[in-house]
Amino acid sequence: MSNNGKRYDKEFKADIVRLVREEKRSVGSIVTDFGISQQTVRKWTGESKIRENPDKVIIAELQAEIKAKDKKLADHELTIDILKKATAIFAKDNRK
Numbered sequence: 001m002s003n004n005g006k007r008y009d010k011e012f013k014a015d016i017v018r019l020v021r022e023e024k025r026s027v028g029s030i031v032t033d034f035g036i037s038q039q040t041v042r043k044w045t046g047e048s049k050i051r052e053n054p055d056k057v058i059i060a061e062l063q064a065e066i067k068a069k070d071k072k073l074a075d076h077e078l079t080i081d082i083l084k085k086a087t088a089i090f091a092k093d094n095r096k
Helices: 010-021 027-034 038-052 054-094
Strands: none
Touching: 010 027, 027 038, 027 054, 038 054
């Protein structure tokens, strides 16, 4: 039973996390009972732990910001490389 692409509401996710953390249900039993992948259950429990610790929330936000800035920087560097190559081509054509 695969639920690929299925969206779950916040209440359902919270219930699954509660089963794992408070009732000490195994991830395997939840996978069997609810038809959710192990990866999904582990992701939800990990996200829950992060939200409970304010320091981790700040760190996660900063990491996301750094990742976005790194991507933007890489895009800018690629643009600069392309412009340098284009300039070289046009300079070469103008010499003839």
